[in-house]
Amino acid sequence: MRDGGRIAGAIEIVDAVLNRHQPVKDALRDWGKAHRFAGSGDRAWMSGLVMDALRHRASSRVQMGQDTPRGLVLGALHRGWGLSAEAIAERLADDPHAPSALSEAELAALDAPSADLPLAAQAEIPDWLEPSFVRAFGGDAAAEGLAMATRAPVDLRVNTLKTDPEKAQAAVVAKLKDAALSELVANAIRIPGTDPRAKAPPADAIPAYGKGWVEVQDIGSQIAALAAGMIEGGQILDYCAGAGGKTLALAALSANSGQVHAWDYDWRRLRAIWPRLQRAGVRNVQVHDGKEDEALTALADKMDVVFIDAPCTGSGTWRRRPDSKWRLKPEALERRIAEQTEVLERASRYVRPGGRLVYVTCSILPEENEDRVAAFLESAPDFRAEPALGAMMETGLLTGEGEVQVGACAGRFDALQLTPARTGTDGFYICVMRRGEGG
Ligand SMILES: C[S@@+](CC[C@H](N)C(=O)[O-])C[C@H]1O[C@@H](n2cnc3c(N)ncnc32)[C@H](O)[C@@H]1O
Numbered sequence: 001m002r003d004g005g006r007i008a009g010a011i012e013i014v015d016a017v018l019n020r021h022q023p024v025k026d027a028l029r030d031w032g033k034a035h036r037f038a039g040s041g042d043r044a045w046m047s048g049l050v051m052d053a054l055r056h057r058a059s060s061r062v063q064m065g066q067d068t069p070r071g072l073v074l075g076a077l078h079r080g081w082g083l084s085a086e087a088i089a090e091r092l093a094d095d096p097h098a099p100s101a102l103s104e105a106e107l108a109a110l111d112a113p114s115a116d117l118p119l120a121a122q123a124e125i126p127d128w129l130e131p132s133f134v135r136a137f138g139g140d141a142a143a144e145g146l147a148m149a150t151r152a153p154v155d156l157r158v159n160t161l162k163t164d165p166e167k168a169q170a171a172v173v174a175k176l177k178d179a180a181l182s183e184l185v186a187n188a189i190r191i192p193g194t195d196p197r198a199k200a201p202p203a204d205a206i207p208a209y210g211k212g213w214v215e216v217q218d219i220g221s222q223i224a225a226l227a228a229g230m231i232e233g234g235q236i237l238d239y240c241a242g243a244g245g246k247t248l249a250l251a252a253l254s255a256n257s258g259q260v261h262a263w264d265y266d267w268r269r270l271r272a273i274w275p276r277l278q279r280a281g282v283r284n285v286q287v288h289d290g291k292e293d294e295a296l297t298a299l300a301d302k303m304d305v306v307f308i309d310a311p312c313t314g315s316g317t318w319r320r321r322p323d324s325k326w327r328l329k330p331e332a333l334e335r336r337i338a339e340q341t342e343v344l345e346r347a348s349r350y351v352r353p354g355g356r357l358v359y360v361t362c363s364i365l366p367e368e369n370e371d372r373v374a375a376f377l378e379s380a381p382d383f384r385a386e387p388a389l390g391a392m393m394e395t396g397l398l399t400g401e402g403e404v405q406v407g408a409c410a411g412r413f414d415a416l417q418l419t420p421a422r423t424g425t426d427g428f429y430i431c432v433m434r435r436g437e438g439g
Contacts, residue, residue, distance in 0.1 A: 337371075
């Protein structure tokens, strides 16, 4: 395919996402099925363009003066991929499968000097979230939002139950040559974000993945798991275990000793956990897939650490799922807040006196983070916040640079707010609380 036809395809896919509310993955797959002549290189190119059109929607609609799939794709080619109006016009003229030629108005919009954008457009976020962003980041709101509109790298966690970082890195590099050990965490590997036009590195297809030496996990998520602290031999409850990403990291942290209890209120979400536990060689996880009262009663007041990977808006993962940025509505945020309030209250019952409660979201919105912690601490006077960085340092897995960068993310309650701009990771909020000995 030539670029004109690919641009036409990208416009159709953005239309399916925004106007027919299809998830990006499904829209890309359906388009591929209906256009079998498109090769994998074509599909990767279009996928990159679709994702960038969604990432840069807010600024493109100001620049292009339209919020149409066509306007967003043209905006992404210009603002994201650096093509001039002439270069875009050439690609459209060059291919009978291309969309119609640029209109006078589009040419003028593309040629206009970069508009003086309102803050929400500079930050590439929906208007209604601007106050939350300003609350979270003050004068850095635009830069933080913009960093969330970039392409994310692929990160791997070395599974120390099966191998060590050097051996794993050598095995990964043999297949993915750019892979390098993380500067922040001792057992993390990063495969840098590649050209948006290229295919994402197939990390889950390499032999090291098949052997359970590595897991695909954002480094922010890996850092969040470290907040459980030194847990070897301990009793841990992963209260929102879902597909088990954190469970696996906690099992590795505990070196297969003690016990990690994995539970999720929606047992269907635990489906993926079984093969993952097996592949990773985990032996100390007990999955509880019953109703809470039946499954967890015996654990009340007994856990050394209760880990809450709370249901949230996922605003910290917009680099990977830019469509969710536009699907998020105030009502959904309200629902997540209600769930978070409930989860904190319920999960805290399992912490033993003197034990730890770790509250994590993959969100950057203060409403889901420090506001929830503030409300919880007010309702539960036997808990107090303690520095999340301190708990992480117990594991010995943060590097010197990791300690500096992660430590710089500390805020109210000594909790940490990681972001793409600050730590080059997804956005994660991590708060550690301790239950009083007499509590
Ligand atoms: C962020 S996901 C967990 C991801 C998982 N820990 C991982 O690393 O793969 C949040 C989970 O919380 C669960 N959840 C939502 N509301 C809940 C509630 N009221 N009580 C317990 N779990 C809940 C959801 O089913 C979902 O699996």
